[in-house]
Amino acid sequence: MTVTTPAGFRSAGIAVGLKSTGKPDLALVVNDGPVPASAAVFTSNRAQANPILWSRKVAQEGPARAIILNSGGANCFTGDFGYDTTRLTADAVAAALTASGTATESEEILVCSTGLIGTGDQAFRDKIVGGVPELFNRLSATDTTAPAAILTTDSVEKTATHTGAGWTIGAMAKGAGMLAPGLATMLVVITTDAQLDSDALDRALRCATGASFDRLDSDGCMSTNDQVTLLASGASGVTPDEAEFAAALAAVCDSLAAQLQADAEGASHDIDIEVRGAASVADAIEVGRSVARNNLFKAAIFGNDPNWGRVLAAIGTTDAAFDPYQVDVSFNGIRLCHAGAPDRPIGECDLTPRRTHVEIELFAGEHAATIRTNDLTHDYVHENSAYSS
Amino acid sequence: MTVTTPAGFRSAGIAVGLKSTGKPDLALVVNDGPVPASAAVFTSNRAQANPILWSRKVAQEGPARAIILNSGGANCFTGDFGYDTTRLTADAVAAALTASGTATESEEILVCSTGLIGTGDQAFRDKIVGGVPELFNRLSATDTTAPAAILTTDSVEKTATHTGAGWTIGAMAKGAGMLAPGLATMLVVITTDAQLDSDALDRALRCATGASFDRLDSDGCMSTNDQVTLLASGASGVTPDEAEFAAALAAVCDSLAAQLQADAEGASHDIDIEVRGAASVADAIEVGRSVARNNLFKAAIFGNDPNWGRVLAAIGTTDAAFDPYQVDVSFNGIRLCHAGAPDRPIGECDLTPRRTHVEIELFAGEHAATIRTNDLTHDYVHENSAYSS
Incomplete structure (x- = not known):
């Protein structure tokens, strides 16, 4: 029931x-x-x-x-x-x-x-x-x-x-x-x-x-x-x-x-984009959404590539309050970018599990939000090109 | 030279x-x-x-x-x-x-x-x-x-x-x-x-x-x-x-x-989205860009599917001045949607050529703009997941 x-x-x-x-x-x-x-x-x-x-x-x-x-x-x-x-x-x-x-x-x-x-x-x-x-x-x-x-x-x-x-x-x-x-x-x-x-x-x-x-x-x-x-x-x-x-x-x-x-069409990863240290919840949402909508980032996750550069390129398009050169980015708990520069080697990060956690620390305030998204896969393209919906 | x-x-x-x-x-x-x-x-x-x-x-x-x-x-x-x-x-x-x-x-x-x-x-x-x-x-x-x-x-x-x-x-x-x-x-x-x-x-x-x-x-x-x-x-x-x-x-x-x-990565169609009858050039650009960035539309074009519904769903997210129920949408010269309702049968439209022309008539003014984009293909996903960039 x-x-x-x-x-x-x-x-x-x-x-x-x-x-x-x-x-x-x-x-x-x-x-x-x-x-x-x-x-x-x-x-x-x-x-x-x-x-x-x-x-x-x-x-x-x-x-x-x-x-x-x-x-x-x-x-x-x-x-x-x-x-x-x-x-x-x-x-x-x-x-x-x-x-x-x-x-x-x-x-x-x-x-x-x-x-x-x-x-x-x-x-x-x-x-x-x-x-x-x-x-x-x-x-x-x-x-x-x-x-x-x-x-x-x-x-x-x-x-x-x-x-x-x-x-x-x-x-x-x-x-x-x-x-x-x-x-x-x-x-x-x-x-x-x-x-x-x-x-x-x-x-x-x-x-x-x-x-x-x-x-x-x-x-x-x-x-x-x-x-x-x-x-x-x-x-x-x-x-x-x-x-x-x-x-x-x-x-x-x-x-x-x-x-x-x-159950998103064709997805192979469920990605939680957690934005922390934002000046407002609205900023956290805007930053998270800019990453969730970035096809290059989404394709990288499909390829199990923790491409933090694409995260920074995505959030740089927002109007949220933060300094792009002070941001930390972690994938599945491994901090790959610290203060806008490379940190741990990307080889330490395993993206093969379906659940993917991207954490973005803006150092601009006390607010946070998590945006859920999926990766961009061959199956997504197939399902949305082969069938009308 | x-x-x-x-x-x-x-x-x-x-x-x-x-x-x-x-x-x-x-x-x-x-x-x-x-x-x-x-x-x-x-x-x-x-x-x-x-x-x-x-x-x-x-x-x-x-x-x-x-x-x-x-x-x-x-x-x-x-x-x-x-x-x-x-x-x-x-x-x-x-x-x-x-x-x-x-x-x-x-x-x-x-x-x-x-x-x-x-x-x-x-x-x-x-x-x-x-x-x-x-x-x-x-x-x-x-x-x-x-x-x-x-x-x-x-x-x-x-x-x-x-x-x-x-x-x-x-x-x-x-x-x-x-x-x-x-x-x-x-x-x-x-x-x-x-x-x-x-x-x-x-x-x-x-x-x-x-x-x-x-x-x-x-x-x-x-x-x-x-x-x-x-x-x-x-x-x-x-x-x-x-x-x-x-x-x-x-x-x-x-x-x-x-x-x-x-030469866009992995593309199989070059899509020109021509927006006409806009109240301003800015409106025409916003409308065209909303379509150019819609993955469902882009995947449909890859599948040679003239999915005008996805065009209307995309432009409905904009703030541009127009009535969604008065819009005409044509693919490669065939008007598939008239006044926000089905017009010619989609079977009349051939999307197999690489060049694709989508024309959106807003009936809201005299301005126009064309946004160039590409389709969303398996090769795009492959190139952007298999290689870092």
């Missing part, structure tokens, strides 16, 4: 033929309350898919009662027809909920899509809208099929749970490429039976995503379809301490971010 | 053992006047190699009499020792010039280095400084050996010339990776026998590089060692119209930029 771990939720996942492989491609999560609340954060890309345009409105107006997600097509840049498809999808879910006894408006249904941009024709619409009745019939409070139905090029399902004092959190995520900030390219659904209002959920969610998904930058490419949704049912009857809930939510998001990093 | 095409210049290139291959790795260009003038532009990376730190001072103080360039080591992040190496190199050239009858200060000698960051030990210094006498003896007004001595991973020499009314321009360049703005990673030496003062040269050079090298963004990685130098001898006795000279210089720089693009 994942999103159904907390009480008050049912979910399901089925195949409606959006994926040519015949794998599951449509998922639904219903919040049965009794005290529904919700919050969501969206991609900051100005090019936004139709489900994002729709879901932003839903998220603004009040608690969402359900979220429906499809893989196998992004419904992005598909024009008014695509927007109508999203609305008709919400209509179908609202109608099914209403028919089952819970009067629901379409404007209470979040919609997410993921897959190839430009995909969203009549057949796409018919498969999704036509699939809603069966999907609704499959809803279960012990469901385990939803996480698989939201995957695209992911190789594994990503889920996380947390157990608090009388309340729980459950989550599922998809994302294996286009992982970049504000947010990484992904869909995430998080559920909780804690009793919290939407404002409290929103504060906790923004804090948690800012320190997890927003610091994951696998390939610098920002998606058009990102959405992280948090649904609370209140079914536990417990209202946790807000700080305690926020910490638990942050841990769940951090776990999912690590899973997304570990 | 290249940098020696204009009267008043001598050059030479020799091998001093900096490259393990034994290929030429040290070049010298001497400006014999009679009216020497010079201008130079440098990398905007804050991480700057020792020769950049040195040459900035030389360029500020007045006409340079010579420029010495080595490949096989960047002399960057090599500390005070590395800076002393650069100064000693300039000392050696100044001494040789003075001994030959032209009294010259070290502060009139520009120095450039290119190769692996962190390289610049005693052996590196000894080979360069020790090589200056032989290099000086090889100087010739009909030299053709200098262009080869500045290459690193380049597969071909890059040269360009222009013939004006009684005056000429000659140029040589190196650069095959780390090509990114402000400037691309490269060394360029341009000579002219036109009689112009350093201020006029500076104006023409900044204008020419802004519209050529600054719009070349092969892999988004900014170098620590970039330098473009323009030396004028005045040997023709002709002072050209400044606008005419600027246009000729721009054409020379544009030719070199195209040659750098065509």
